[in-house]
Amino acid sequence: MKLKTIVADDEPLARERLRFLLSADEDFAIAAECRTGKQVVDALKAERFDVLFLDIQMPGGGGFEIIEQVGAANMPVTVFVTAHNHYAVQAFEVHALDYLTKPVEPERLKATLVRVKERMAFEAARLTQEQMQLALRALRDENEERREYPTRLVVPNGTRDAFVNIDEIEWVEAADYYACLHVGARSLMLRETIKQLAETLDPRKFVRVHRSAIVNIAHVREILREGRNEGWVFLSNGQRVKMSKAGWQNLLSVSRS
Secondary structure, three states: OOEEEEEEOOOHHHHHHHHHHHOOOOOEEEEEEEOOHHHHHHHHHHOOOOEEEEOOOOOOOOHHHHHHHHOHHHOOEEEEEEOOOOOHHHHHHOOOOEEEEOOOOHHHHHHHHHHHHHHHHHHHHHHHHHHHHHHHHHHHHHHHHHOOOOOEEEEEEOOEEEEEEHHHOOEEEEEOOEEEEEEOOEEEEEOOOHHHHHHHOOOOOEEEEEOOEEEEHHHEEEEEEEOOOEEEEEEOOOOEEEEEHHHHHHHHHHHHO
16 A cells, blocks of 8 residues: 655755655655645645655745644654754654755665655554454453343351342452451351452452452542552441552542443
8 A cells, every 4th residue: 555645845846856756666655745834734634644755944834833733643754854954853853753854865765765664564553453452342341241240149157148239248358268248237258269259240340459358339438549559448338448559540440431
């Protein structure tokens, strides 16, 4: 697929030379030529280009003014082409890929074109990776929504079994190979590790805020961070539960979803 290219220079001979040099590389297709800054801005706002060869000084707005009007995030891969060499630092500050001085030498341009292709390949790979991550996240979220989580737990206690409604569990505390369920004034011991129980509970409702604690977010009143790594979760019943840095991030993740 050819790279859609725009050449912007107020000098006809400069545009002609660049057009000739670019014709030697079949991966680049010049789709537009501009001689003023306004023409460049209008072209960039009207359609999408892959690469822009941009003169710094042009009537109707120079290269830096163009980037300011369009926005750096909306610019194609930009290569400055100018007769002046003292704008190089400023050019790279606005994230230009390269800086060529006139007259442009063929070998120097070839090296630039290689960099342009590498940048485009990198961006394409990054976009593909992001799309895959979004698709996997959507699939995971869909599977979580479809998965049925238990509404009650059975807690054996000698010759009796207690039935506990999941939503009534305020928080869970690790106790070696047991998990202590705090339900109102009751504390019930379930013979499961906190890790095993965490895999059973709905992650949209129960968040592991510490390696030894899970909280029901419906009962979370507020959180208090102490320093950068730890803090506390305060529940509606007044209970204070230790919170790690990872636990705080888990809470934020659930609250944003």
